[in-house]
Amino acid sequence: MSSSFFLKPGAAKQALKKRKNIASKGKAGGKTGGKKQNATAPPPKKQRRAKVDDEEIASDDDELSNLGDDTLVFSDEEVEETAQDKRLRLAKQYLSEIERQEAEREGDRELSQSVEQRLKTEYLDSVGKLRTTIAANLTSCEIENILKHRLHHAPLCTLALSSDGKHLFTGAKSQYVLKWCTASGKMLDKCDVQPYREEPETGKKRRSHVIAICLSTDMKYMALAEGGPHIQIWCPQTMKHVKTFKGHRDSVSALVFRRGTHELYSAAKDRSVKIxxxxxxxxxxxxxxxxxxxxxxxxxxxxxxxxxxxSDCSLRIWKITEESQLIYNGHRDSIDCVKLINEEHFVSGGVDGTLGLWSALKKKPICTTQLAHGKGDNNVANWITAIAVVVNTDLVATGSCDGCVRLWQSNPNARKLQQLKSISIAGFINGLTFNSDGTKLYVAVGQEHRLGRWWRHKDAKNHIVVINLKFLKPARK
Structure with missing residues (x-):
């Protein structure tokens, strides 16, 4: 028999009432001192005390003997877990997993110090206050691999890396998105975005090309802009189409998922941002x-x-819950790309060739680097076409059409951007992304700019370049 049992609601009360009625009837039918006792009269004081005493010390077996067999419900299940117990259990599992990972990583190092440092790092990261210095430890950078495929014969426009760094998704001026294995460099799968799309202004049909790709943190969803006003949602694991979002009135130019959520932000040429x-x-x-x-x-x-x-030459931070926006000005010409370093600092680049370092608390850049990629043959500044950062660190990468990808060290406290390395890559740098610890940099290269056909580098190749970065002490994630 289980150590715990439950009575049906009201069964114990009815049984106790039944016993009282039987006891009162038995005493009413007996004799006391040769006289018939009135059934309705209360029993003597001593008898009442004895009755109460009997009721208090009655065993469980006596109580249960007066109840039907159907009044018992036995359960072998454990007591239901409370919310506090669940949090405690999950915390213990989380700590055990961290201890296991740190033991494998550090070996003989003091385990408690490693776990403490790991917890501190993850907490600061969650609240947006983590600051890690890795750029000063950069020793070398070299091209490790070239990824190319016949379906991406057109200029590469964008790329997105999974949070674990195992899969890379690329889009070009064609209707295909390719899925790559970063370890082997092989193409794993593809999806056909849309063979043709109709131009809203002219009504003519033209081939789609993928302008932007973004992935959710858990790799459950992939959003992409196919050159028109629609946003397509795909499953990156199965490469199956899920949904098409319609709402923008002009071509979608950029997409991003909020970290750790399935909340998607989109930007378009219709001057709106949609959630x-x-x-x-x-x-x-x-x-x-x-x-x-x-x-x-x-x-x-x-x-x-x-x-x-x-071309409005402004940057804006949208405080969504507060329903307000902060406006920043500093560029003299159109701004093409922007990236958050952390929740308080960001970098921007544009047509004027200026690379700006910003603080969210100041409306003007705290540092600007003029002609970050030099001038072209026509004596005009080279357009900064792509920016990537290792989040919560000081490492920044920029690309243009000058044949180089440049690595920078950002120092908001010193109000300084310092160039560290330059990697020679011919063509337009249309996309850049780091892996989580900054040891790999993926570059989308094309003969043309991702948004138009104003120039063309005939000697360039349409492919993905993988750059290996070596540090004295890589960032821990």
Whole structure:
């Protein structure tokens, strides 16, 4: 028999009442002192005390003997876990997993110190206050691999790396998105975005090309912009189409998922920023304020989005929950790309060739580097076309059409951007992304700019370049 049992509701009360009635009837039928006792009269004081005493010390077996067999419900299940117990259990599992990982990584090093450092790092990362210095430890960088495929014979436009760094997704001026294995360098799968799309202005049909790709942190969803006003949602694991979001009135130019969520932010040439709930496959709201088409967007963990306003020469931080926006000005020409270093600092680049380092607390850049990629043959500044950062560190990468990818060290406290390395890659750098610890840099290269056909580098190749970065002490994640 189980150590715990439960009575049906009201069964014990009815049984006790039944016993009282039987006891009172038995005493009413007996004789006391040769006289018949009135059944309704209360029993003597001593008898009442004895009765109460008997009821208090009655064994469980006596009580249960008066109850039917159907009044017992036995359960072998454990007591239901409370919310506090669940949190405690999950915390213990989390600590055990961290201890196992740190023991494998550090070996003989003091385990408690490793776990403490790991917990501190993850907490600072979650609140957006983690600061890690890795750029000063950079020793060398060299091209490790070239990824190319016949389906990407056109210029590469964008790329996205999974959070674990195992899979890379690339898009080009063709209707295909390719999925790569970063370890082997082989193409694993592909998806056909859309053979042709209809231009809203002219009604003519033209081949789609993938302008932007972004992945959710858990690799459950992939969002992509196919050169028109629609956003397509795919499953990156199966490469199956899930949903098409319709709402923008002009071509979508940039996409980003908020870290750790399925909340999608999109920017388009219709000067709007839209928020989507991919879990519910629904539109949420629109944000307005830019005076020109929005060219770039980025977000981290907080409910905020950072956007570049293109030819309106402004950057904006959208405080979504507060329903407000912060405006930043400093570029003299159209802004093409922007990236968050952490929740408090970001970098931007544009047509004027200026690389800017910003603080969210100041409306003007705290540092600017003029002609970051030099001048072209026509004596005009080379357009900064792509930026990548290792989040919460001081390492920044930029690309242009000058045949080089440049690595920078950002120091907001010293108000300084310092160039560290330059890697020679011919062509337009249309996309850049680091892995989580900054040891790999993936570069999308094309003969043309991702948004148009103003120039063409005939000697360049349309491919993905993988750069290996070596540090004295890589960043721990």
């Amino acid at each position: 989507w709930s991919v879990d519910e496959l629904a539109y949420v709201e629109s944000l307005f304020g830019h005076q020109a088409g929005v060219t770039s967007i980025d977000a981290l963990s907080r409910e905020r989005a950072l956007t570049a306003g293109g």
